[in-house]
Amino acid sequence: MDNSRLWTKNFIIDSTANFFIYLVYYTLTVIIAIYAMDELHTSPGAAGFASGIFILTALFSRIFTGKTIEQIGQKKILFIGLAIYFLATFLYFSADNIVLLLLIRSLHGIGFGISATATGTIIANIIPSARRGEGIGYYAMSVTLASAIGPFLGIYMNQHISFTAIFTSCAVVLAISLIAALLLKVNNMPSVSVPAQVKKEKFNLHSFIEFNALPIAIIGGLLGFFYSSIISFLASYTREINLINAGSTFFIVYSIVILLSRPITGRLFDKKGANFVMYPSFLVFAIGMVFLSYAHTNFMLLLAGGLLGFGFGTFMSSGQAIAIALTPRNHMGLATSTFFSLTDGGVGIGPLFLGLLVPYVGFRGLYEIMAVGTIFTMYLYYLLHGRKKTASSL
Structure with missing residues (x-):
């Protein structure tokens, strides 16, 4: 087995899942404020907060995921994050006031933060150490592509289809990510088991x-x-x-x-x-x-x-x-x-x-x-x- 091989099945699957995770993030980022103002008739300030609260909850979920992933395992955490991210997308259909939208955006951010941290951790274990810089560079292209395609798709879809159709499209994309994650074969990190004294x-x-x-x-x-x-x-x-x-x-x-x-x-x-x-x-x-x-x-x-x-x-x-x-x-x-x-x-x-x-x-x-x-x-x-x-x- 060639331990220096970079483009393995796991590398491609994890990078693809990460691309979809960020694609949904960037697609919704450019239209959520418009949704809040046009559909819920909120002020620009409240609409901006609805957009920003996603990042804040994603930040906190990343912090906790970094520790939890060592105890629960990488693939399991990825599934948990993707499941939250996927299910929260459907909740947008019922967002008929700004308070509910803020709660949904918060939950969506948590799912994103967990998922993105998991894919980043998995890729770090997949890439051969001798090719770490090159491998992470290629992996990071998934975010780059999403940052270019996502905003374009968000603006384009906002002009041509309903918000309901946009949210449905995002849910389909995340469903594909869940399926892709099923195909991942990930070895747990060495210290997944935590000593009793550490747990206390x-x-x-x-x-x-x-x-x-x-x-x-x-x-x-x-x-x-x-x-x-x-x-x-x-x-x-x-x-x-x-x-x-x-x-x-x-x-x-x-x-x-x-x-x-x-x-x-x-x-x-x-x-x-x-x-x-x-x-x-x-x-x-x-x-x-x-x-x-x-x-x-x-x-x-x-x-x-x-x-x-x-x-x-x-x-x-x-x-x-x-x-x-x-x-x-x-x-x-x-x-x-x-x-x-x-x-x-x-x-x-x-x-x-x-x-x-x-x-x-x-x-x-x-x-x-x-x-x-x-x-x-x-x-x-x-x-x-x-x-x-x-x-x-x-």
Whole structure:
């Protein structure tokens, strides 16, 4: 048996399931606020909260899943998460007021958080250690494709079919994920059985946070915070600068660049070490923010999209690889949840704070601040991880 083989049946199945999990997330993200305002007649603020509460509950479920997955098992946790995610989709049919919608969105976020953490942990155990950077880079393409296709599908379906049909389509997609998960063959992590004395322990941060992965997770939280400025305000920004057409294809260019670059950066990560790809990812992301802040033409806006795609996409796959490499094998689930919990947290809380800045600095000023913040984060990466000897050999 070739232990260095990457494209196994399990690798393909897990990546496909992850693609569908994120496809539903991105598809609903772009239409849920519209649904709340048009169908439930809520205020824009309440509609925005209905969208954001999904991320917050997903964040908390990731934290708890990272620990639980070691005790219950990876495949079983994946089924639990997918079942919650799938069943919650049907509840949207009965959402006739904002309170009920918030409860459904919260439950949906929990299912998403559990499912996404499980697929990320499973893939970490499937990928050969010698090809970790390359493998996670390919796996992360499932999220990249979903981030490009999902918003497009959401907007397109919102224009042509009913909300009921949209929710039904999402349920069908998640049903396919459940079927795909049945075909997975996953070996449990070494320490699935938990000693009795450990079970009796009271609340302990080590049960929910993998401290070896915390430094790179903090960096991920900051970069996610900066990235949220793009997700939240790009549509308004492109409308303000009269580049709406280019704005509609921004994320397509963003995703294409990630798809083309990840196989290369993944191999470089494995051969040259983390720092070789991490420092350029910060620099390119910062430059992309500068280009975005000064965009006056379609070309400049789309160029910014490509640069930002390379920078953030490279960081996400490499950051996850670093978190896993620094962690004992039996804590991979905890490392995965720690990294994505902080990164998702940054994306989730970013709009709440950055929205307060826009009236004072404008969109262009906001993206300039994000560029400066990225350079600061690159220095913080050096302090927390980059200067260590292990950083060049991961």
